[in-house]
Amino acid sequence: MTPVARGLVRSSRALAWLLAAASRQPAVAQQQAGAPSPVPLSVQVAVSADTILFPAREALPIVVRPSRPARVVATVSVADDPAAVVWRSDTVASGPLSWDLQGPGASRVGSGRYAIRVSAHDSEGGTASAVLFVVVTALPADTVAPPPPPEMLPETLLVGQTTPWAIPIAFAPIVLPSYLGRRSLNYGRRADRAALVVAATVGIAGYVAFTRGRHLERSSENVRLNAEARALHVRRLAEIREANAAARASAAVRVYLDRSAP
Amino acid sequence: MRVGRIASALAAVLLVPAGAGAQSVEAAAGGFVIQRRVEYRSGFYQQSGTCASIAGAVRAGPLRAVWRACSGTLAASGAAPDADVRIQAEVTGLDVAASRLLVLGFRREVRRFESDAGVTVWHLRGGTVRLEPDFGLRGLRGLVDVSVLGTGRVRGGAAFATVLQTAMGASFDPPGGRFGVRLSYRFERYDLPESAAGPRRLEQFTGLAVEATVRLRGR
Numbered sequence: 001m002t003p004v005a006r007g008l009v010r011s012s013r014a015l016a017w018l019l020a021a022a023s024r025q026p027a028v029a030q031q032q033a034g035a036p037s038p039v040p041l042s043v044q045v046a047v048s049a050d051t052i053l054f055p056a057r058e059a060l061p062i063v064v065r066p067s068r069p070a071r072v073v074a075t076v077s078v079a080d081d082p083a084a085v086v087w088r089s090d091t092v093a094s095g096p097l098s099w100d101l102q103g104p105g106a107s108r109v110g111s112g113r114y115a116i117r118v119s120a121h122d123s124e125g126g127t128a129s130a131v132l133f134v135v136v137t138a139l140p141a142d143t144v145a146p147p148p149p150p151e152m153l154p155e156t157l158l159v160g161q162t163t164p165w166a167i168p169i170a171f172a173p174i175v176l177p178s179y180l181g182r183r184s185l186n187y188g189r190r191a192d193r194a195a196l197v198v199a200a201t202v203g204i205a206g207y208v209a210f211t212r213g214r215h216l217e218r219s220s221e222n223v224r225l226n227a228e229a230r231a232l233h234v235r236r237l238a239e240i241r242e243a244n245a246a247a248r249a250s251a252a253v254r255v256y257l258d259r260s261a262p
Numbered sequence: 263m264r265v266g267r268i269a270s271a272l273a274a275v276l277l278v279p280a281g282a283g284a285q286s287v288e289a290a291a292g293g294f295v296i297q298r299r300v301e302y303r304s305g306f307y308q309q310s311g312t313c314a315s316i317a318g319a320v321r322a323g324p325l326r327a328v329w330r331a332c333s334g335t336l337a338a339s340g341a342a343p344d345a346d347v348r349i350q351a352e353v354t355g356l357d358v359a360a361s362r363l364l365v366l367g368f369r370r371e372v373r374r375f376e377s378d379a380g381v382t383v384w385h386l387r388g389g390t391v392r393l394e395p396d397f398g399l400r401g402l403r404g405l406v407d408v409s410v411l412g413t414g415r416v417r418g419g420a421a422f423a424t425v426l427q428t429a430m431g432a433s434f435d436p437p438g439g440r441f442g443v444r445l446s447y448r449f450e451r452y453d454l455p456e457s458a459a460g461p462r463r464l465e466q467f468t469g470l471a472v473e474a475t476v477r478l479r480g481r
Contacts, residue, residue, distance in 0.1 A: 165395035212399065214398065
């Protein structure tokens, strides 16, 4: 290496040292100097490399370090769509920012990859920005499986014949003429074979139907029990749904740095 | 209290809601083995014979229009004033199913008696109540039909004091089939009071009625 070249290397190293020193004490140096800093404004952003948060009561700290005093603002957007901003911090002079993992409409952001962008603006018009990518993963909530539908009782039952209609109908042909007819016209009347035939036929058919017959009958007791079971099931489902929603809302979220990001 | 309970029980039994009921067309043919007993001018006469009948009914929902015609001959047994009477009757009516069990209806009947002595025509009108209780076996039902034809009159003669027609029996329509059979005992009473047109005349028709039915359309 020539002496000139060696001198240039030493100069550049010194410059780098100076820049580093300036970046470590930027405000003091700048204010003491009272003149525009030759070093451009830079900003660094950092979050925990891998953490688990409970969004209901915790937030993700975002550490922002401008190279000198500056106002900083952070935004979080969907990683693949920078225009889809889900959260924006207040503009602050310094200090840590924290993202409560809320998105638009004060709802918790879904699982996915997000970009955290910070911008710094100093009083001299200098600007700087930095970005990092995080992956948000909702951890499984401790939920309860909905109960199966209740077993319903049959509301229509096949029951034996309970009303012996055949008895009065079988007797009617035998007694009707006596009750409804004229005594003078019934006087001396021999046994009416037609009435006996009908009475016997209806009687036999009625007996068979009464002993063997089955018919469908609505069971009001089972209807009532089913209605109660259904109402109880609906109530239980609503309670479980509510409890599960609360569990999901308060479920833990894992946030980790996506180091593969460019 | 007891009356109320009985009325409630009756209402519960009779007013079971009728099914939606589709449209149907039915036809029937049968016979009525008649025994006619008449009390007239202090005499007592008896006739017997058979009346062949055909009938049709069209049902649409709870409404049912019925038509029935009957024709036959009654022969005298003994010294009857109207020997060998040819009888013809035509009935038209409209029924409303108040429930699955109870049917209410209106009937209009023209009954014509023709003999050597002349022709007599009865015009009868009134209401009917029919019960068709389920016996418990599919297709087997009881039959109770009571008609009170309160505005009956003999053409050119007196008005009836009492017109009562009843039928008690059973019907069987085998499940899934189109054919059925109806068996009933008919009892009819006609009281003609004494009037300017003639002396008192009391009549009773009794007998066995058998009908075969066929469903031509619908269920």
